[in-house]
Amino acid sequence: MSLYSRIKSLSAGLLLAGLFSTSFSALYAQGLGNSPYSVLGLGESYSDAFAASQSMGEAGVSVSNGIHINNLNPALWVRNRYTTFEFGTIGQYKQLAAPTATQRDLGANLAYLAIAFPAAPKWTLGFSLKPYSFVDFESRTTDKVPGTIYDAYYYYTGRGAVNKAAFTNAFQIGKYLSVGLESSYLFGNIRRSSESQLLIGDGRDYLIGRNERTSYGDISFRGGAALRLPLKENNKLNLNLGGSYSFGTNLNARQTTSFDLSNNSFPIGQPDTLTNNEQGGVYLPSQYRMGVSLEWPFRFTIAADYEHQAWGNYRSFANTNEGFANSSKFHIGAEYIPRFTSTRYLDLAAYRVGFTHGKSPYNPGGNHLNDTSVSLGITLPIGRGGNSFTLSLIGGQRGVISNQAIRERYGRVLLGLSLTDVWFVKQRID
Template identity: 40%
Template sequence: MLKKINLTAYLIISLLGINQTFAQKESRLYGNSPYSALGIGDIYSGSAIANEAMGGTGLSFSNGIIINTINPALLAKNRYVAFNTGLRGQYKTLSNGTLSQTDFGMNLSHITLAFPVKTKWTTAISLQPYSGVEHEARITQTITGSDQTVSQTYKGLGGLSKAAWSNGFLVGKKLYLGVETGFYFGSFRRDTTTKLLVAADDVFLRYSDRMSVGGFALKTGFAFQQKLTDKWNLNVGGTYELQSKLNGDRIRTFSTLYDSGNGPALIKKVDTLGISTGGMTLPSRYALGISLESPYKWVFSAEYSRQDWTKYLTFDGRTDKNLTKSERIAFGVEYLPKYTSTKYFNQVFYRAGFQQIKTPYLVNGTQITDNSFSLGLSTPLAYRSVSYIDLALAVGNRGVSGAGLVKENYIKISLGFSLMDTRWFLKPKID
């Protein structure tokens, strides 16, 4: 057991050292995206990597090896101490029909630790990104009445992270109930920089907007398992996230900089335009799922979720006309050849999935849609091991080219570790 504890500690330290933590720089998870300028940015799924390979499904099923971070009720299936973490990255091509560029981002995706409290009660703590903002756009215009030009750069960075404490309970033999209490925290930084040419020097006028917010979250979940035959179960599950109010501070500043060839430098002290307190409101969300399961053999799943972002309120307490109702449908399949086999590849979980997301982004009257196909597998660390290496690959696209819109073609890559120790919390016996 000592070796396993050392391995877990080593993995945590190594992963934390690869990049800045998502709590400091959430947006590096998936890189630059112009759509992250809207609302609170790109909203992440919050699913484990194994679930991500199945189109992000996992509301109604769990094998007790992977920690289910989608539905807290299914934590009750984890009867031993389990640790899960991983990396997520994305390579993408962005195009507006005329111009294109590529981008890549990767970061630590989540940290989750689960352990049983009693036979029918399992608890877990987790830390993961919830949203990310990272975008940069440049516009060059001619100054009215002259032949000189001025360039403007719009840049955003930041996002929200979520720390959570989850509990799952088995009620009777078929019903699972769960609750997750969480805390959102993070900051948003948006800059508008105007570049002027004065003599031989470049002068920059910069307007900066900084917000730091935090607030509590609550999610409830249920799952029900009905035996159909000796080999097949029918599962249903769902979650409901309550509306969350985030409070914080905001500061707006104006600064003048110049660049004589050695990089931008302040000309004078930064002017503070305003300091205020306020908050933002995140809308409630519900999700429902159904699955057909042959335990440790097959899983076929389908899910639907909805979140009304017209009820989102900005820091100033206003609605955002560029946000609308978001919906998601997803399908997934999992196959395990033969868990009792002595052959290594018969113990590998193979997964595939598809999901379509009508994102909350509404641009020029067009709702942005995200479609993706995914593949993945979980390979045991050793023969008959209950610890796994999780891999997932998703290929998809978001948006359309032209008409003032941007299309993103992407490849998402995820690597994770699901480590479990079956000997913790066992009482020693002396013969």
């Protein structure tokens, strides 16, 4: 490849990264639509899986084809022997159902930005930027004030996100083993507010509000290992084993809480600051994932993963658990490429299917809520250079309809773009 082509590819990649990074702050604040369960903790977590892995039911902690970045395991980044830039977006349609009400909601967000490049024959470096969690909820209720004939109006809202900027080092050790370490910085802020109003109807209705803003910032680590064992000669069939471990993190936080009183939208006096930049912390529990897969390279792959996170150990800024319980999930997925050397376009595409089932960290009223989903996906090549476009479709259900819980039925669409080029390779003149 000529120097001009490389400069052109690099410029295009940097331009895309700049454009998407500029729009990142505007996009992530929208979350993925109203999510009542995001009232707890740091909100609803985003998956570490990129688009290709999402369409396999998020399975694949043990295997990577080296074409796409597999972010489920830091050790698998070393399989990317060419410089790879990946970008993804996510959209979600959700139907919420409670015993007395239903709601439909829609949201979209940036899913991830990532770049991997080989620094040495057995060493790959990577950078990524993605949302870690989001808070996006809104609820309104009206109820009688005990002992009176008057109604009271209650309004609860929350907005914000925590983001994750990560640096990954992955190494190949020997012929079969790879290891990796992800060092990340979590940052962001979340705002929550609660308002109440006594509805007397004589023009003297007072609105009382409590506003809370919490800022977060600290480092976290995730390690991983992967083992590829050939079962047939010439790399025709491999057995893969892999696992990753996210260390528990004490996330530094600062919180400001204020109280205000208004009448007919006019403030009465200055807001009263209850706490100003109070320092504290949040403990994010450890998580591990392990998996196994059978791989016919560039033909067929089947993978199964199990993940567990000790949400029972979570501690909020107020040093409470907020009702979280340990979560665990099973992931199963498959990928099929009809014929990698074919001249027919659809024979070069990768087709995927997946299934996920397990317990979410939410435990309202002592009832652990399940989360189940199925997924489909396709990767379409763009030319012969390794560039591709990935579409992933996910449909699922979380929770049940009860007095303590809300049922969420969701449909997600992920769009991923992967750009590959050859950088840092010494030129040879024959």
